[in-house]
Amino acid sequence: MGADPLRRVVAQLSRFPGVGQRTATRLAYWLLNQPADVAAEISDALAALHRESTRCGVCFDVTSADPCNRCSDPGRDARIICVVERPQDIPAIERTGGFRGRYHVLGGALAPLDGVGPEQLRVRELLSRLSDAAIEEVLVATDPDVEGDATALYLARMIKPSGVRVTRLAHGVSVGTELEFADQSSVARALENRREL
Amino acid sequence: MGADPLRRVVAQLSRFPGVGQRTATRLAYWLLNQPADVAAEISDALAALHRESTRCGVCFDVTSADPCNRCSDPGRDARIICVVERPQDIPAIERTGGFRGRYHVLGGALAPLDGVGPEQLRVRELLSRLSDAAIEEVLVATDPDVEGDATALYLARMIKPSGVRVTRLAHGVSVGTELEFADQSSVARALENRREL
Numbered sequence: 117m118g119a120d121p122l123r124r125v126v127a128q129l130s131r132f133p134g135v136g137q138r139t140a141t142r143l144a145y146w147l148l149n150q151p152a153d154v155a156a157e158i159s160d161a162l163a164a165l166h167r168e169s170t171r172c173g174v175c176f177d178v179t180s181a182d183p184c185n186r187c188s189d190p191g192r193d194a195r196i197i198c199v200v201e202r203p204q205d206i207p208a209i210e211r212t213g214g215f216r217g218r219y220h221v222l223g224g225a226l227a228p229l230d231g232v233g234p235e236q237l238r239v240r241e242l243l244s245r246l247s248d249a250a251i252e253e254v255l256v257a258t259d260p261d262v263e264g265d266a267t268a269l270y271l272a273r274m275i276k277p278s279g280v281r282v283t284r285l286a287h288g289v290s291v292g293t294e295l296e297f298a299d300q301s302s303v304a305r306a307l308e309n310r311r312e313l
Numbered sequence: 314m315g316a317d318p319l320r321r322v323v324a325q326l327s328r329f330p331g332v333g334q335r336t337a338t339r340l341a342y343w344l345l346n347q348p349a350d351v352a353a354e355i356s357d358a359l360a361a362l363h364r365e366s367t368r369c370g371v372c373f374d375v376t377s378a379d380p381c382n383r384c385s386d387p388g389r390d391a392r393i394i395c396v397v398e399r400p401q402d403i404p405a406i407e408r409t410g411g412f413r414g415r416y417h418v419l420g421g422a423l424a425p426l427d428g429v430g431p432e433q434l435r436v437r438e439l440l441s442r443l444s445d446a447a448i449e450e451v452l453v454a455t456d457p458d459v460e461g462d463a464t465a466l467y468l469a470r471m472i473k474p475s476g477v478r479v480t481r482l483a484h485g486v487s488v489g490t491e492l493e494f495a496d497q498s499s500v501a502r503a504l505e506n507r508r509e510l
Contacts, residue, residue: 120377121358121365128358131351132340138494143329144362145401148375152363154328161318161325162356165341166349168318178345180317204342297335 122148174245176221176238178203186219193217195252199242199271201225201259205295209257212304217255220245225263226270232263234270242271246280253281255310259295260285272313283310319345371442373418373435375400383416390414393450396439396468398422398461402492406454409501414452417442422460423467429460431467439468443477450478452507456492457482469510480507 122144129140147155171177172184179185186192196217200206201224209215222237234240245251254275258264272282286309295303319341326337344352368374369381376382383389393414397403398421406412419434431437442448451472455461469479483506492500 121361122375124358125362128355131355133343141401146330147362148366155359155362158325158328159356159359161321162352164318165322165344165352169345178319204338207338
């Protein structure tokens, strides 16, 4: 019964992290009891994900347009760039409504023991964006952990000589929490209390 | 950004029961970081679900073949039919390895207050299967709740006059638990201790 369509769905849904056999089974039967459109619409969205996703050549967020809508939005403040480790950190900042500048996705944090140096991150691309005279501040929103802190200090050392202000999200975000999963009000407070590096 | 492929995946995955915005976001970014094949394979399985699924005309399980592999398997015991409420109850029985007979999916349980009488279930289809002289026992594995118990008693009353033995899963399955989610050993004990109705 390897070709059984229901078992196939269970097997495929089980690939998602945190989705076990039982949850996958529950979801598969749920789908089967919905109109066929529901499975078709979810299927179509998944099929389009890689095909229609690209990276913004400016901020390196995942997007369907290059440059992305945020980078090309004249309503956003071009004087401040918020540096995050991952694309999924951006919604955590956006949800607070407390930031209306631009972003830069580093692609991780410095971790010399794992072989992640500045060359493995988009540091060069960030520095080249600073040649735009409009930019007054870089807000470093890397995670509040050893790697995130080291990355923030490294960026501060690289950027400050150019006269651009470098700030860091305040420790409203509890230590040890990944930014992606931080609660909205902690992130909001962290934005307000950002401090000079 | 309504057409954003990532947001679309988040929105679609959020349709699954128990999958909130955060989980959907986590899964969508996880997918994006996998090879494109992963999303494509999950997508294909979902697209095939309704297209390739049908109901077995004998037991009414969800299947890709009619009659299903279990109903056409000569290695299974044709003398005993296990009656379940839903297709997803079958794997709960199968996992125990304690049953090698055939199944019958009723499609629910009697619930007069909700307008579910014998005509809304596949009772007639079950009774017509009993005209096969090979059948010696009907094991009623409806849920151990009011509706499931009422259904078991109703079936016993209908079937016993024909001389077929009617048994019920023992109360190894804790009362109030839906069979689909019962733990394997409780279901195994319930199979062993099934009692005459």
